[in-house]
Amino acid sequence: MSYLIGRKKENADDYMTAGNKIGFGISAASMTATWIWASSMYASAEAGYNYGISGPIHYGLWGALMILFIYPFGKRIRQVAPKAHTLAEVMYARHGRSSQLMLAGSNVLGSTISLTSNFIAGGALFAILTPLNFGTGIVVVAAGVLLYTLWSGFRASVLTDFMQVMAMLGAAAILIPVVFFAAGGPGLFEAGVAAGNVTPQQQSFFSSDAFMNQGAPYIAAVLAYAIGNQTIAQRLFAVRQDLIKPTFITATVGYGATIIGIGTFGVIALYLGLEPLDGDLNSLIPQMAGTYLGPILLCFAFIMIIGSLSSTADSDLSALSSIAMADIYGQSKGRNKANPRTMLFIGRITMIIATAAALYFATARFSILDLLVFVGAMWGCLVFPVIASFYWEKITNAAFTTSVITALTIFLPVRFEWIPVDGTWGYVVELLSIVGVGVILGIMGFGFFGMKPALIIATIGMLAVLPFSFDALRDYSVLTGSLVAYAVSFLVCYFMSFRSKESFDYSVIKKITGDFDEESPEEDRNDHSRMVNAAADKQGE
Numbered sequence: 001m002s003y004l005i006g007r008k009k010e011n012a013d014d015y016m017t018a019g020n021k022i023g024f025g026i027s028a029a030s031m032t033a034t035w036i037w038a039s040s041m042y043a044s045a046e047a048g049y050n051y052g053i054s055g056p057i058h059y060g061l062w063g064a065l066m067i068l069f070i071y072p073f074g075k076r077i078r079q080v081a082p083k084a085h086t087l088a089e090v091m092y093a094r095h096g097r098s099s100q101l102m103l104a105g106s107n108v109l110g111s112t113i114s115l116t117s118n119f120i121a122g123g124a125l126f127a128i129l130t131p132l133n134f135g136t137g138i139v140v141v142a143a144g145v146l147l148y149t150l151w152s153g154f155r156a157s158v159l160t161d162f163m164q165v166m167a168m169l170g171a172a173a174i175l176i177p178v179v180f181f182a183a184g185g186p187g188l189f190e191a192g193v194a195a196g197n198v199t200p201q202q203q204s205f206f207s208s209d210a211f212m213n214q215g216a217p218y219i220a221a222v223l224a225y226a227i228g229n230q231t232i233a234q235r236l237f238a239v240r241q242d243l244i245k246p247t248f249i250t251a252t253v254g255y256g257a258t259i260i261g262i263g264t265f266g267v268i269a270l271y272l273g274l275e276p277l278d279g280d281l282n283s284l285i286p287q288m289a290g291t292y293l294g295p296i297l298l299c300f301a302f303i304m305i306i307g308s309l310s311s312t313a314d315s316d317l318s319a320l321s322s323i324a325m326a327d328i329y330g331q332s333k334g335r336n337k338a339n340p341r342t343m344l345f346i347g348r349i350t351m352i353i354a355t356a357a358a359l360y361f362a363t364a365r366f367s368i369l370d371l372l373v374f375v376g377a378m379w380g381c382l383v384f385p386v387i388a389s390f391y392w393e394k395i396t397n398a399a400f401t402t403s404v405i406t407a408l409t410i411f412l413p414v415r416f417e418w419i420p421v422d423g424t425w426g427y428v429v430e431l432l433s434i435v436g437v438g439v440i441l442g443i444m445g446f447g448f449f450g451m452k453p454a455l456i457i458a459t460i461g462m463l464a465v466l467p468f469s470f471d472a473l474r475d476y477s478v479l480t481g482s483l484v485a486y487a488v489s490f491l492v493c494y495f496m497s498f499r500s501k502e503s504f505d506y507s508v509i510k511k512i513t514g515d516f517d518e519e520s521p522e523e524d525r526n527d528h529s530r531m532v533n534a535a536a537d538k539q540g541e
Contacts, residue, residue, distance in 0.1 A: 001148075001160050010153070012517035015153035015343075016347075017085050017234060021240055022238045023243065031067070031239075031248065033307075033312070034312055036255055038118050040063065044059045045263055045285050047059040048263040052204070052267060054205050060259035062218050063222050064259070070226045074248065076390050077233075078236065081509045083510075084237055085326040086104070088101070088230075093508060095395075099385075099400045111230060112358055119309075119362040122137055123137040141313070142358065145317065153322075161314075168308050178293065179265060179289070188268065192270070213479075227383045228379035228382050266284050321350045323350075324347060330343060378408070385489055385493045393503045396497060407484075410488050421477070426471075430473045432483065433479070434465055437462055
C-alpha cells in the first residue's frame with residue numbers, strides 16, 4: 001500500500017494531514033487502529049491478571065467512552081482551525097510560542113514513550129513466539145514500521161490502518177473464544193476459585209480495588225490522552241469535518257469490544273494460576289497464545305499484535321514528524337516562508353531519530369501500564385487550559401503557561417510520593433483530588449450538554465465523593481496524582497483569567513494556521529484517485 005500511494009514529489013500538508021478530506025471508512029478504521037495499540041492489549045491483559053474479571057472492563061470501557069467524549073470538542077476545534085496540522089500549532093495562534101512548545105513538548109515525550117511501549121510489546125512477542133530474542137524483535141518491528149511510513153508519512157499510516165484494523169478485529173473475534181475454551185471453558189472459573197488462585201475482589205464485577213487502582217486513574221488518564229495526544233488530533237484534522245461524529249462513535253464501539261475481549265486473556269491466566277514468563281506481565285498475551293493455539297491460529301495472534309503495534313507506532317512517528325514540521329520549523333519560519341521540501345526532510349529525519357530513541361528506551365522494558373498512566377496524568381495538566389482556550393476568550397498566555405507548570409510541579413511529588421502524603425499535606429492533596437473529580441465530570445458534561453448542566457454535574461460529583469475522600473484517597477497515589485493535575489491547572493487557569501480584559505478573536509486562528517504547501521488548483525486531492533493513479537504509474541514503469 002505504501003508503494004502504491006507513494007509519489008516522487010510528496011506534499012508537505014498531505015504528509016501531515018492527508019488533505020483534511022479523509023472519508024468515513026478510512027478515518028473510522030484509522031481512529032480505531034490507533035486507539036487499539038499493542039500496549040492497550042497488553043495493559044488490558046495485565047489489568048485482568050491483577051484485578052480479575054472487572055480489570056479489562058475498567059480498562060476497555062472507560063477508554064472507549066473517552067473516544068466518544070472527544071467528538072464534541074473535536075467539532076469545535078475543527079470549526080476554529082479547519083486546516084491545522086497539530087493542536088500545538090493552534091495553541092500558537094491562540095496564545096503564543098510558550099503554550100505551543102508546552103503542548104508540543106508533552107507530545108514529543110508522550111509519543112516517544114508510546115513508541116517505546118509498542119516496541120517493547122513487539123519484542124516480547126518475538127521473544128516468545130519466534131526463535132528471535134527480545135533485542136532482535138524490537139529492531140525488526142522498528143525497522144518494519146519506519147520503512148513503510150518514512151516516505152509518505154501520515155498518508156501511509158492512515159491507509160495501512162484500514163487493513164491493520166480489519167486483521168486485528170477478525171483475529172480477535174476468532175482467538176478469544178478459542179483460547180477460552182482451550183483453557184477449560186466456563187469450568188475454569190470454578191476450578192480457579194477452588195484452587196485459591198483468585199481473591200473475592202478479583203471475582204467481582206464491581207471490585208472497588210479494581211476501580212480505585214485501575215478504573216478511576218484510567219478515566220483521568222484517558223481523558224487527557226484524548227485531548228492532548230497528537231495522534232488523535234492528527235486524525236481529527238484529517239477527517240472530513242462532517243464525518244467527525246460517526247467516526248468517533250464507530251471507533252468507540254470497535255475499541256471497547258476488542259480491548260475488553262483481549263483482556264480476558266489475563267483473566268484466564270489468573271484463574272489458571274499461570275505465572276508470567278520471567279515475572280513479566282507484558283508476556284501474558286504471547287504466552288497464552290503460545291500455550292493454547294496451534295500453528296495456524298498462532299499466526300493469527302501474531303498478525304493481531306503486529307497489526308495493533310504497527311498501527312500505533314506509525315501514528316506516533318507521523319505525530320512526531322508533524323510536530324517537528326509544523327511547530328518547530330513551520331511556525332518559526334512563518335506559514336508563507338516555510339519551504340515545503342525542507343519540511344519533508346525534517347519530518348523524515350524526525351522519524352529516524354524517534355525510532356532510534358525508542359529502541360534505546362525499549363531495552364529498559366518498563367511496565368506498559370505504568371507508562372500509560374504516567375503520560376496520561378502528565379497530559380492532565382493540559383486538559384482544562386487547552387479545552388477552555390477554544391471556548392473562553394479571556395484566557396491569556398500567562399494563565400495557560402502558569403497553570404500547566406504549577407500543575408506539573410505539584411503532580412510529580414504527589415504521584416511519586418516524594419513528600420509523604422499525610423498530616424496537613426494529605427488533607428490538601430485529598431481536597432484538590434475532590435476538585436479534580438469535579439473538573440473531570442464538568443469537562444465531560446460541558447462537551448455534550450453545555451455550561452450549566454456541566455456545573456451541576458461537577459457539583460454533584462464532588463459532593464458524592466466528599467464523604468469517602470478524606471483519609472482514604474491518599475492511599476491511591478496514581479489516582480490522586482491524576483486528580484491533582486486536573487484540579488491545580490483548573491484553579492490556576494481560572495483565577496488568572498476570570499478578571500482578564502482580553503477578548504480573543506477566534507477568526508485569527510484560521511489566518512495563522514493552514515496549508516504550508518499550496519498545490520495547483522487542478523491537482524486532484526482525492527486520496528483514492530491518487531492511489532489509482534499511482535498504481536497505474538507503477539505498472540507503466
